[in-house]
Amino acid sequence: MNIRTILVIAFCAIAFSALAQVPDGQVELVVPAHDIARGSLIGEGDLTTKLVPMQRVSDTLIRDVQDAANREAKRPLHAGEMIRSSDLKRPTLVAKGATVTMIFEAPGMSLTAVGRAMAEGGEGDTISVLNPTSYRQVSAVITGPGTVHAGASRATPTVANAAAIKPQQGKF
Numbered sequence: 001m002n003i004r005t006i007l008v009i010a011f012c013a014i015a016f017s018a019l020a021q022v023p024d025g026q027v028e029l030v031v032p033a034h035d036i037a038r039g040s041l042i043g044e045g046d047l048t049t050k051l052v053p054m055q056r057v058s059d060t061l062i063r064d065v066q067d068a069a070n071r072e073a074k075r076p077l078h079a080g081e082m083i084r085s086s087d088l089k090r091p092t093l094v095a096k097g098a099t100v101t102m103i104f105e106a107p108g109m110s111l112t113a114v115g116r117a118m119a120e121g122g123e124g125d126t127i128s129v130l131n132p133t134s135y136r137q138v139s140a141v142i143t144g145p146g147t148v149h150a151g152a153s154r155a156t157p158t159v160a161n162a163a164a165i166k167p168q169q170g171k172f
Contacts, residue, residue, distance in 0.1 A: 036077040090122025
């Protein structure tokens, strides 16, 4: 027997053993192992799996523990209840009305200002932030607890459009 034949046999054995674990017409879904309160951070130990008839399964249900772990519950989750992706969100790093540090970066400079979050959100979410001095709202991406990147923080101007950038006076 050559190595290719051995690999094919091993692959088939693994595939058939995986299929043998779940009965026909059933799907394994992730469910809470115990009741989880709204706003709680979900860990892998808070989850277990449950066999469910395929007819009750939709694309919105969580099938992998990694999709639910380190997420926050939007509503109370009860033990054994199926979890939808809409039941979970990224952990809140910025609360509505909280004071945040706005960071604006451009080549050669970095500006910071204090602002007030107009919405709550998690890492990577875009929210509006009010500059309390100028009363202007800017869109910003949450990068950490109490920190947002405002404006074109990750854009790098090219030589062609660098001449079009004019210094602005005042506060952003």
